[in-house]
Amino acid sequence: MFREGWRANEAMKPLVEKLSNTVLNELALSFWSQKLAPPARKAQPDIVALGKAITEKHNCVQCHKADLTGQQHVPRIAGPHKDYLLEQLKGFKAAKRADFDGTMTSAAQALTPEELEPLADYLATLVVP
Numbered sequence: 001m002f003r004e005g006w007r008a009n010e011a012m013k014p015l016v017e018k019l020s021n022t023v024l025n026e027l028a029l030s031f032w033s034q035k036l037a038p039p040a041r042k043a044q045p046d047i048v049a050l051g052k053a054i055t056e057k058h059n060c061v062q063c064h065k066a067d068l069t070g071q072q073h074v075p076r077i078a079g080p081h082k083d084y085l086l087e088q089l090k091g092f093k094a095a096k097r098a099d100f101d102g103t104m105t106s107a108a109q110a111l112t113p114e115e116l117e118p119l120a121d122y123l124a125t126l127v128v129p
C-alpha cells in the first residue's frame, strides 16, 4: 500500500517504491517470523477494564481475533506502540487512513472520539504469547 501510494506516507514511500513483490514478500515473512518485544508499559487494571469493554462493545475481536493477534490481512493490534495505534484509529475514523478493503474505516465510524485514547492505551499494554 505504501509502494502504490494508496497509503500516502512521505517517510515510507521512497523506501519501498522500487521494491519488487518478491522482496516485499520476503520482508513480510522476515518481520512475521521475529519474536515480539514485550510491551513498553505495564497494564493498569482500570485501563484494561475500560479498553476491554470498548473492544467488546465494537466487536474488534470479530476480525482481529479474540486475543487481538490478527489473522490473514487483518493485523495484530495487541502490543504496538500507543502513539502509532492512536494515529491509525484517528485516521480510520476521519476516513484518511487508507485501508485495503474499507472494513476498518467502517468499523471505526462507531467509535466515539473519547474512546480512541483509552483504546490505544489498552491495546499497547497487551502481552501476547
Ligand code: HEC
Pocket (backbone or CB within 6 Å): 054, 055, 058, 059, 060, 061, 062, 063, 064, 073, 074, 075, 076, 077, 080, 085, 088, 089, 098, 099, 100, 101, 103, 104, 107, 108, 111, 119
Ligand atoms: C470488519 C472487520 C474489522 C473490525 C470489526 C475491526 N477491524 Fe481493525 N482492521 C481491519 C482490517 C482489515 C485492517 C487492516 C487495514 C489495512 O488495510 O491497513 C484493520 C486495521 C486496524 C488497525 C491498524 C493496525 C496497524 O498495524 O496499522 C487498528 C489499530 C485497528 N484495526 C483497530 C481496531 C479496533 C480497535 C477495532 C474495534 C473498534 C477494530 N479494529 C475493528 C478489520 C477490522
